[in-house]
Amino acid sequence: MTATKVTLKDVAARAGVSYQTVSKVLNGEMQVAPETMERIQAAVQELGYRPNRIARNMRAGRSFMIGYSWTQTEPGQVNHILDQFLSSMVREASAVGYYVLPFPFHEGKAQVETYRDLIKSGNVDGFVLSSVNYHDPRIQFLLKQQFPFVAFGRSNPEWDFAWVDIDGAAGTRQAVEYLIGRGHRRIAILAWPEDSRVGNDRLQGYLDAMQAAQLATESSYILRGEGTFEVGRAMTLHLLDLPADRRPTAIMALNDTMAIGAMAAARERGLTIGTDLAIIGFDDAPMAQYLFPPLSSVRQPIAEAGRKCVELLVALVEGREPEQRHVLLQPSLIIRASS
Amino acid sequence: MTATKVTLKDVAARAGVSYQTVSKVLNGEMQVAPETMERIQAAVQELGYRPNRIARNMRAGRSFMIGYSWTQTEPGQVNHILDQFLSSMVREASAVGYYVLPFPFHEGKAQVETYRDLIKSGNVDGFVLSSVNYHDPRIQFLLKQQFPFVAFGRSNPEWDFAWVDIDGAAGTRQAVEYLIGRGHRRIAILAWPEDSRVGNDRLQGYLDAMQAAQLATESSYILRGEGTFEVGRAMTLHLLDLPADRRPTAIMALNDTMAIGAMAAARERGLTIGTDLAIIGFDDAPMAQYLFPPLSSVRQPIAEAGRKCVELLVALVEGREPEQRHVLLQPSLIIRASS
DNA sequence: TCTCTCTAGGCGAACGTTCGCCTTTATCAT
DNA sequence: ATGATAAAGGCGAACGTTCGCCTAGAGAGA
Numbered sequence: 001m002t003a004t005k006v007t008l009k010d011v012a013a014r015a016g017v018s019y020q021t022v023s024k025v026l027n028g029e030m031q032v033a034p035e036t037m038e039r040i041q042a043a044v045q046e047l048g049y050r051p052n053r054i055a056r057n058m059r060a061g062r063s064f065m066i067g068y069s070w071t072q073t074e075p076g077q078v079n080h081i082l083d084q085f086l087s088s089m090v091r092e093a094s095a096v097g098y099y100v101l102p103f104p105f106h107e108g109k110a111q112v113e114t115y116r117d118l119i120k121s122g123n124v125d126g127f128v129l130s131s132v133n134y135h136d137p138r139i140q141f142l143l144k145q146q147f148p149f150v151a152f153g154r155s156n157p158e159w160d161f162a163w164v165d166i167d168g169a170a171g172t173r174q175a176v177e178y179l180i181g182r183g184h185r186r187i188a189i190l191a192w193p194e195d196s197r198v199g200n201d202r203l204q205g206y207l208d209a210m211q212a213a214q215l216a217t218e219s220s221y222i223l224r225g226e227g228t229f230e231v232g233r234a235m236t237l238h239l240l241d242l243p244a245d246r247r248p249t250a251i252m253a254l255n256d257t258m259a260i261g262a263m264a265a266a267r268e269r270g271l272t273i274g275t276d277l278a279i280i281g282f283d284d285a286p287m288a289q290y291l292f293p294p295l296s297s298v299r300q301p302i303a304e305a306g307r308k309c310v311e312l313l314v315a316l317v318e319g320r321e322p323e324q325r326h327v328l329l330q331p332s333l334i335i336r337a338s339s
Numbered sequence: 340m341t342a343t344k345v346t347l348k349d350v351a352a353r354a355g356v357s358y359q360t361v362s363k364v365l366n367g368e369m370q371v372a373p374e375t376m377e378r379i380q381a382a383v384q385e386l387g388y389r390p391n392r393i394a395r396n397m398r399a400g401r402s403f404m405i406g407y408s409w410t411q412t413e414p415g416q417v418n419h420i421l422d423q424f425l426s427s428m429v430r431e432a433s434a435v436g437y438y439v440l441p442f443p444f445h446e447g448k449a450q451v452e453t454y455r456d457l458i459k460s461g462n463v464d465g466f467v468l469s470s471v472n473y474h475d476p477r478i479q480f481l482l483k484q485q486f487p488f489v490a491f492g493r494s495n496p497e498w499d500f501a502w503v504d505i506d507g508a509a510g511t512r513q514a515v516e517y518l519i520g521r522g523h524r525r526i527a528i529l530a531w532p533e534d535s536r537v538g539n540d541r542l543q544g545y546l547d548a549m550q551a552a553q554l555a556t557e558s559s560y561i562l563r564g565e566g567t568f569e570v571g572r573a574m575t576l577h578l579l580d581l582p583a584d585r586r587p588t589a590i591m592a593l594n595d596t597m598a599i600g601a602m603a604a605a606r607e608r609g610l611t612i613g614t615d616l617a618i619i620g621f622d623d624a625p626m627a628q629y630l631f632p633p634l635s636s637v638r639q640p641i642a643e644a645g646r647k648c649v650e651l652l653v654a655l656v657e658g659r660e661p662e663q664r665h666v667l668l669q670p671s672l673i674i675r676a677s678s
Numbered sequence: 679t680c681t682c683t684c685t686a687g688g689c690g691a692a693c694g695t696t697c698g699c700c701t702t703t704a705t706c707a708t
Numbered sequence: 709a710t711g712a713t714a715a716a717g718g719c720g721a722a723c724g725t726t727c728g729c730c731t732a733g734a735g736a737g738a
Contacts, residue, residue: 005400005461007724018688023726032686050459055724058397058693061344072426073625079422086421087411091443099462100441104430120389122344122694123438229629260629267631286412287626290568290599292606346694357718362696371716394694397723461724 006047014043026051065101066093066313067124069114071131072105080285081302085152088306089128096314098125112141119147126317128152128309132163133197148316150309154197162316164308164327168198168282171298171331172205172252175280178333179250180213184278188221188248190235190258199224202254202282221248232261240269240277249277250339256281256288256297263291263338278339293337300331345386353382365390404440405432405652406454406463410470411444419624420641424491427645428467435653437464451480458486465656467491467648471502472536487655489648493536501655503647503666507537507621510637510670511544511591514619517672518589519552523617527560527578527587529571529597538563541593541621560587571600579608579616588616589678595620595627595636602630602677617678632676639670 012019017036024030025040032040043049057063068089073079090100101124106114115138118124125148129138132153139161142149151163172189179187189206192199203222210217223238225231232253239248253259259281263273271277274293281288284299308327315322351358356375363369364379371379382388396402407428412418429439440463445453454477457463464487468477471492478500481488490502511528518526528545531538542561549556562577564570571592578587592598598620602612610616613632620627623638647666654661 005724006459009724017686019724020689020726021687023724024687027726029727030687036686048455048459050456052724053460053462054393054396054402055461055693056726057393058695058723059725059727061693063393070422070426073422080419082422082425083409083412083418086425086441087409087443090441094443102425102429102439102441104426104433116387117389120345120387121392122394123392257629260626264629264631285626287599287624290596290603292603292631344694348694358694359696359719360717362694363717366696368696369717375716391694394723395696397693397725398695398697400723 005052006049007052008049010047011040011043011049014047015039061122062125063122064098065124066098066310067101067103067115067118067127068130069103069105080283084302085130085306088303089310092307092310093314096310098310098314100128100310112137115141116145119145126150126313128313134195148313150313150316152305152309154201162312162322162325164305164312164329166300166305166329166331168202168331169205169208171282171300171333172202172254173209174205174331174333175252175282175296175298176206176209177213178335179252179278179280179339180209180215182250182278182339184250185215186221186246186248187215187250187252188223188239190232190251190253190262191222191224192227192254193224199227199254206252220246227255227258229257229261229264232258233265234261236262236265237268240265240271251277251279253279253281256283256285256295259295259297259338260291263295274337274339280333280339284334288334289336291338296336296339297334298331299334301329304329344391345388346391347388349386350379350382350388353386354378400461401464401656402461403437404463405437405649406440406442406457406466407469408442408444408453419622423641424469424645427642428649431646431649432653435649437649437653439467439649451476454480455484458484465489465652467652473534487652489652489655491644491648493540501651501661501664503644503651503668505639505644505670506667507541507670508544508547510621510639510672511541511593512548513544513670513672514591514621514635514637515545515548516552517674518591518617518619518678519548519554521589521617521678523589524554525560525585525587526554526589526591527562529574529590529592529601530561530563531566531593532563538566538593545591559585566594566597568596568600568603571597572604573600575601575604576607579604579610590616590618592618592620595622595624595634598634598636598677599630602634613676613678619672619678623673627673628675630677635675635678636673637670638673640668643668 008019008022012022015022016039022040025032025037070082093100103114103118127149129149129151132151132155134156136155139151139155139159143161151161154163154165176187189203191203207217223235225235236251251262253262259279262279266273266277273279281295281297284297288295288297312322347358347361351361354361355378361379364371364376409421432439442453442457466488468488468490471490471494473495475494478490478494478498482500490500493502493504515526528542530542546556562574564574575590590601592601598618601618605612605616612618620634620636623636627634627636651661
C-alpha cells in the first residue's frame with residue numbers, strides 16, 4: 001500500500017528477523033519456525049512486498065529477457081503473424097519467469113551490431129530470430145559467439161542450431177493434393193525468388209505432390225517473383241493468356257497476397273473463381289475468409305511456434321538439453337469457396 | 340571479443356586508472372588528461388566494453404522500461420495495428436534510452452494486479468495503455484497510485500490524465516462529408532454499442548456531418564452492434580430491405596470488418612458496390628486496397644500515435660512537464676472504388 | 679556430564695554501476 | 709615565499725538481492 005519501494009529490509013524489520021532470512025524463506029531455501037513463517041508472510045502481505053527484479057537479476061548475473069526483433073512490413077502489407085506470435089511468446093515466457101524484449105530492427109551491418117550490443121550490455125539471455133533466410137548473418141554471429149538463440153525458420157542445412165519451423169512443403173503438398181483430388185491436372189504455382197528459403201520449401205511440396213501423382217511439372221507453370229499483389233496478378237494474367245488447352249485450371253500461391261492478386265486477375269478475365277479457376281493461398285490471413293469468394297488457404301500454427309521457440313530457448317539458456325533441437329510443425333489446409 | 344563479461348574494472352585495469360574514473364569519463368562527467376582519455380577509449384574498444392544495463396538500472400533505482408500490453412484478437416480478427424504501433428514505440432523508446440516491455444494481457448481483476456506487480460517489482464517506469472474505454476480500471480488504479488502512464492485513447496472526461504488519441508469523429512465526419520458531396524442523402528452508419536467510447540466518438544462525426552448538411556439523422560439509419568463481419572452483413576441486409584425510397588445509398592462503417600460484411604450483403608442483393616451503394620470503412624486495414632472493389636477507408640496515423648505515447652510517457656517519467664498532455668491526431672480519408 | 683547433531687537464523691560479501699567527497703599536484707596572483 | 713584555486717583522479721558507499729558459511733541454543737545419546 002505504501003507508495004515508496006518496499007524492500008527485504010522493510011519486511012525483515014517488521015517480522016523481526018534478518019533480511020537474508022526473509023529472502024531464504026520466500027525462496028523456500030530454509031526451514032523456520034511456523035510462527036516466524038507467519039510473521040514474515042504477514043509482513044509481506046501488509047507491506048505488499050514484491051522482490052525487486054533488477055536487483056535479483058543483478059545478483060543472478062543475467063536478465064531473464066529474451067530478445068526479439070521483427071522486420072516491420074511496408075505500409076500496405078500485413079503482419080498478421082506478429083500478434084499471435086508475440087502474444088504466445090510473451091505468455092509462455094512469463095509462465096517460466098522470463099520477459100520478451102522487443103528491440104528495433106536494423107538493416108545491414110548495423111543489425112548484427114545491435115545483437116552484439118544487447119549481449120554485451122547483458123540486456124538479454126537469448127534471442128528468438130524471425131525472418132530467417134539462407135546465410136543469415138545473425139545466425140553466423142550467434143553461433144560464433146556461442147550465445148543461446150532459437151530461429152523461427154530454417155537456414156543453411158550445414159549449420160547446426162536450434163530451430164522451430166512450419167513444414168511449408170507439407171502445407172503446399174496438402175493443398176496441391178487436394179487440387180489433384182478435385183480433378184485438376186494443370187496446376188500452376190506462384191512462387192518466390194530462389195533465394196527464399198521459405199519459398200523453396202513451400203515450392204518443394206508442390207513438386208512432390210505433382211510427382212507423386214505422376215503429373216509433369218512444366219516450367220511454364222512455375223512462376224517466381226516477389227510475393228505481392230501486383231506480382232501475383234501479373235503472373236496470373238500471364239497464365240490465363242496461355243492457349244486454352246494449356247491454361248491452368250488451378251493456381252497455388254505461396255502467400256495470400258499473391259492469391260488475392262490472382263483473384264483480381266481472374267476477375268479481370270471474367271472467370272468465376274472456384275469454378276473456372278481454383279485458387280489456394282498460404283498463410284490464412286484473417287481477411288481470407290471475408291474475400292469474395294472466401295479464399296482457401298494453408299493455416300500455420302503460429303501460436304504454437306511462438307510457444308515452442310520460447311520453450312526451446314529457455315532450455316538452452318538454462319543449460320538444459322532440450323528434448324528436441326528442431327521442431328517442425330504441421331500447417332493445415334482450410335478449404336473455402338475459392339477452390 | 341572476449342566471451343566473458345567485460346566490466347568497468349577490466350577497462351580500468353587496462354587503462355591504468357580507477358574504475359570509477361572510467362565510469363565518469365564515459366559519462367562525460369569528468370575532465371581527464373587527453374592521454375588518459377585515449378587510454379580509456381582504447382581499452383573500451385579493445386575489450387568491447389558495454390555498460391551493464393542491469394547494474395546501471397540498479398544504481399539508478401529504475402528500469403528504463405515501458406510496460407505495454409494489448410488484447411489479443413480472436414482468431415479470424417486482425418490486429419494490423421500492433422505491428423506499426425509497437426514498432427514505432429520500440430524505435431522511439433530506444434532513441435531515448437528506453438525499452439518496451441510487453442506483458443501478458445489478463446482479463447478481469449487479474450489485470451490490475453498485473454499492473455500492480457510490475458510496479459512493485461520495479462519492472463517498469465511507466466505504462467502505455469491500449470484498448471482504453473470508459474471507466475477503465477487500469478486508469479483508475481494508476482491515477483490512485485500516481486504512477487506514470489499514457490493512454491492511447493480517451494476515457495471518462497472527468498479524469499485527468501495524459502492521452503494520445505486519434506480524432507475518430509473527424510475521420511467519420513470527413514468520410515460522410517465526402518459522401519454528401521457526392522450527392523448522397525440517405526447515408527446509414529454501422530456503429531458500435533453505446534458502451535464503446537471509440538464508437539461513440541466516431542459516430543459523433545457522422546451526426547455532425549449530417550447536421551451540418553441539414554440532413555435528418557434518422558434512427559433507422561443508425562445501427563449498433565459488435566464490429567464483426569457477420570453483424571455488418573446482417574445490418575446491411577436489413578438496410579437494403581427497406582422500401583426503395585428509404586433505402587440508403589451510402590453506408591459508413593466504423594471499421595473495415597463491418598464494411599466488408601456490408602460489401603458481402605450488397606453483393607448478395609446484386610448491387611454494384613460504388614455505383615448502387617457506396618461503402619466506406621474505417622481503419623484502412625492493409626487488405627482494404629485489395630478487396631473487390633477496393634474499399635475506401637479512414638486511415639489512422641498509428642505510428643505517429645506510438646511515437647507520441649512514448650514521448651509523452653518519458654517526459655512524465657522523468658518529471659519533465661510535457662508540452663501537451665493531450666494529443667489528438669488527425670486521420671485521413673482514403674478514397675477507393677467502393678465509394 | 680560431555681559431546682554430537684540438528685534446528686533456526688544471523689552475517690558478510692558480492693553482482694556492476696554511479697555518486698559524492700576527498701587528495702594530490704601544478705598553477706597563479708599577491 | 710605563500711596561500712588560494714583549479715585540474716586530474718582516487719576512494720568508499722550504496723542500490724536490493726542471493727549465496728555460502730557461521731553460531732547459539734536445544735535435545736539426545738553415551
